[in-house]
Amino acid sequence: MTPALQERLALDALSYPIPARANRLDFMLGALTLAALGILAVTGIVLTQFYNPTPLGAHASVRWMIERSALVAFVRDVHVSSASAALVLVFAHLAAVFWRRGFRSPREALWWSGVLLLALLFGLAFTGTVLRADQEAVEALAHATAGAALVGPLGAPLTEDFAPSSPLATRLYGLHVSVLPIALAALLGLHLWLVRHLGVSARGEARAPFRTHLVPLGGFALLLVAAVWAIALAFPASLLAPGQDGFEVTKPFWPFLWVYAAENLFGMTGMLVAPGLLFGFLALVPILDRRPSRLATITRVAGAVLLALMVAAIIWAAVTPGQSHLNMPM
Amino acid sequence: MANYSRIRAAASLAALALGLVADPAAAHEKGVLRLTDRRLTPGVTVGITGIQFGAGAALTLSLDGPAGRVALGSTRAGPTGAFADSLHVPANLAPGAYRLVARARDGDVVSSLAVEVLAGPTSDADAHTGHQMAGEPSPEPLALTRARHPAVTGAVLAGIAAFLLTGATLLRRAATVSHERN
Numbered sequence: 441m442t443p444a445l446q447e448r449l450a451l452d453a454l455s456y457p458i459p460a461r462a463n464r465l466d467f468m469l470g471a472l473t474l475a476a477l478g479i480l481a482v483t484g485i486v487l488t489q490f491y492n493p494t495p496l497g498a499h500a501s502v503r504w505m506i507e508r509s510a511l512v513a514f515v516r517d518v519h520v521s522s523a524s525a526a527l528v529l530v531f532a533h534l535a536a537v538f539w540r541r542g543f544r545s546p547r548e549a550l551w552w553s554g555v556l557l558l559a560l561l562f563g564l565a566f567t568g569t570v571l572r573a574d575q576e577a578v579e580a581l582a583h584a585t586a587g588a589a590l591v592g593p594l595g596a597p598l599t600e601d602f603a604p605s606s607p608l609a610t611r612l613y614g615l616h617v618s619v620l621p622i623a624l625a626a627l628l629g630l631h632l633w634l635v636r637h638l639g640v641s642a643r644g645e646a647r648a649p650f651r652t653h654l655v656p657l658g659g660f661a662l663l664l665v666a667a668v669w670a671i672a673l674a675f676p677a678s679l680l681a682p683g684q685d686g687f688e689v690t691k692p693f694w695p696f697l698w699v700y701a702a703e704n705l706f707g708m709t710g711m712l713v714a715p716g717l718l719f720g721f722l723a724l725v726p727i728l729d730r731r732p733s734r735l736a737t738i739t740r741v742a743g744a745v746l747l748a749l750m751v752a753a754i755i756w757a758a759v760t761p762g763q764s765h766l767n768m769p770m
Numbered sequence: 771m772a773n774y775s776r777i778r779a780a781a782s783l784a785a786l787a788l789g790l791v792a793d794p795a796a797a798h799e800k801g802v803l804r805l806t807d808r809r810l811t812p813g814v815t816v817g818i819t820g821i822q823f824g825a826g827a828a829l830t831l832s833l834d835g836p837a838g839r840v841a842l843g844s845t846r847a848g849p850t851g852a853f854a855d856s857l858h859v860p861a862n863l864a865p866g867a868y869r870l871v872a873r874a875r876d877g878d879v880v881s882s883l884a885v886e887v888l889a890g891p892t893s894d895a896d897a898h899t900g901h902q903m904a905g906e907p908s909p910e911p912l913a914l915t916r917a918r919h920p921a922v923t924g925a926v927l928a929g930i931a932a933f934l935l936t937g938a939t940l941l942r943r944a945a946t947v948s949h950e951r952n
Contacts, residue, residue, distance in 0.1 A: 463948065492856060496831065496843040497815060500858030503914065507861075510919035514926060573843065575907045604826055604849040656944035662937030666930045673926055678911030682843045685828065685875065690909040762909070 455649040459642035467640055468657050469533035470554075474628070475661040476526035479668060480564075483519040484617065486512070491571065493613035498573035499682045506679060517672035523565060525668050527695045530561055531747075534722075538743050541729065542641035548726040550634040553627055555722045560624045562695070562715075567616035569693045570609060576690040578683025581608065583692075583703075586766055587711045688764045694754065701753035703765045711765075714753075721746060798874050799824040799851065801881045805870070808885045813861035819854045820872065820881065823847040828875045831857070835868030835887070865889040 446452060461467065490512050492501035505512045534554065537543065543551035566584065570577045585608075588595025596602050603611060680690065692700050702710030721742065729736040801823035806816050823829065826849065831842040840860060847853045865887050872881040 463944070492815070492858075494855045495845045496818070497856040497858055499843055500815065503912075504858075506914050506916055508917050510917040510922040513917055514922060575909065578844075600826065600846060607846050652944070652947060655940055655947070659937045659940030659944060662933045662940065666933035666937065669926060669930050669933070673923075673930075676916060679914065680911055681908060682841055684830070684841070684907045685844060687907045689907050 451651070454651040454654070457647040458650050458653060459640065459644055460646035460648040461642040461644045462640050463648060463653055463656055465656075465660065466536045467642060468660055469529055469536055470635075471657050472660055472664055473526055473529040473533055475664055476522050476529055476668070477624070477628075479522040479665065480519060480526060481621070483515045483522065484621075486515045487519060488617060491613075493571070493610050495573065495607045495609045498571060498609065499679075502572050502574075502679055506676075513676070514672060517676045518668060520677035521671040521675070522668045523568060524671075524694070525664065527561060527565065529664075530558055534558065535747060537641070538725065539740075540641055541740075543726040544641070544730065545726075547634070547638050547641060550631065550638055551726050552723065553631045553634065555719065557624065557627050557631060558722070559719060560620055560627065564616060564620050564624070565693060565695055567612045567620065569696075570612050571616060572679060573609065573683055574680035575683045575687070576680055576692065578685060579688055579690050580692055580696075581612075582685070582688075582766055583708075583711060586708055590708065590712055688766060689762065691757065691762055694758070697757035698750045698753040701757035701760075704757065704760065704763050708765055718746065718750070798878050798880045799827070801827075801829075801847070801851065801872065803870060803872055803881045803883045805857070805883065805885065808883070810859045810863075810868075810885055810887050812859050812863045812865075812887065815856050815858045817854070818857045818870075819852070820845075820847060821852045823851040823853070823872075823880065825849050825851050827851065827880070829853070829872045829880065830875075832871050832873070833859075833863070833868045833885070833887070834871050834882075835864075836866040837864045837868075839871075859887065863887050 441451070487505075490501060490505050490509070492498055502516075505516050507513075537551070537554070566580065569580050570584075584598050585600075588598035597611075598608070600608050602608075691697065699711055699714050702714035704710070706713060725739060725743065729739040799822060801820050804819045804821075806818075810816060818831075820829070824847065827847045828844060829847065830844045833840040833842060840863060842857060845853050845855045868885050868887055870883045870885050871879055874880050
């Protein structure tokens with residue numbers, strides 16, 4: 441790039457020093473999650489042009505995409521596979537930051553903004569599942585509505601009665617394409633601001649300009665796009681029959697299988713206890729692990745055990761026969 | 771006067787008996803369905819409205835006719851008992867006279883409307899899909915014939931190759947720069 445162009449685009453601002461160690465893959469997982477979110481945003485905008493968010497029209501419009509347009513079907517497949525990629529990457533990022541104790545002072549707010557981003561990603565994954573209006577979507581919505589009833593007024597927005605003038609499925613579409621992405625963008629802005637000004641928690645004195653970080657990051661991001669496209673091509677997203685109320689015959693989208701496993705074990709309260717345990721623990725981590733101590737060691741072990749339990753629960757729920765949680769026929 | 775009292779007592783008893791034996795499902799409010807066009811072309815989406823249903827009533831819609839019962843999906847009436855939605859007519863639905871039927875959550879018919887399904891253009895893809903019958907729900911994905919186009923598949927494969935090559939080149943360059951710095 442010519443110096444003149446570099447000056448006019450103020451690209452010198454990208455030359456600020458960062459730890460040289462940050463050029464490793466385990467320090468790029470957050471940025472790669474951001475790349476997956478970028479793919480989700482672009483493909484999502486395309487899908488809004490073909491999706492019909494009315495209760496009766498939703499399933500037919502998804503079916504139209506699959507059967508009638510090779511390009512739109514591929515865009516949908518990429519949207520679904522990049523959603524999985526974003527969730528895998530965000531958990532890998534979370535685990536890496538947790539293990540190197542990147543939440544310690546002064547980075548507590550950075551950690552908490554990340555935890556909120558994780559919750560928003562789960563919200564986007566859930567609302568995205570419901571939009572298909574197939575059997576899995578109807579059952580996911582029935583579970584969410586039953587869970588909302590357990591938390592009283594807090595869960596009111598997830599009930600049909602909250603806004604009887606508009607179907608719940610259509611309101612969830614609004615959440616998926618506007619409320620949650622706007623909240624995500626705002627929180628991402630805060631997260632990136634904090635990363636820029638607090639820096640990453642990498643040890644070592646060696647420094648390198650940030651722009652050198654962009655080269656391997658770009659390389660990994662392109663490999664991610666290639667992987668997401670390849671998965672979309674090899675394993676296209678499926679669609680079940682139009683959903684019927686009052687049945688439980690499906691299992692949820694894989695990132696929710698650990699919650700499904702908790703429901704298998706503890707009934708409907710498991711649906712609240714398991715996420716409560718995860719997010720409660722994540723919120724407490726910067727408070728419990730402030731400096732080297734016995735409590736810090738226990739927190740680290742507890743985090744590792746929690747992650748292992750989540751993975752085990754996902755695998756168990758995937759292979760075990762389906763169970764009814766809402767006392768509906770199977 | 772005595773006769774009048776007896777008639778009134780008998781009428782009260784009859785009303786009481788009717789109340790006891792009446793089917794509770796009859797409590798469903800019978801609504802009215804309206805379509806923007808009652809001549810339905812397969813593969814086309816038409817507007818549908820409903821009025822005079824129960825407030826917040828959950829309704830399941832189907833087309834009952836020569837092809838059996840074809841599930842169309844569910845909707846819900848608003849607080850005034852009305853709804854407005856869009857209805858997609860399955861692409862390969864057999865032509866003929868059908869009834870568009872709205873059922874309450876317990877399966878009771880709460881409204882129906884005579885419609886005619888026209889013979890529509892059926893694509894090669896439609897021939898393999900089969901419409902969704904209103905049977906037991908299944909966890910198995912629909913056996914849909916996916917739209918394919920050689921240009922799309924070719925472009926995707928070329929894109930994957932380009933992303934792989936460019937990504938690998940960038941990573942190699944980053945490794946070289948890092949090695950030189952050290």
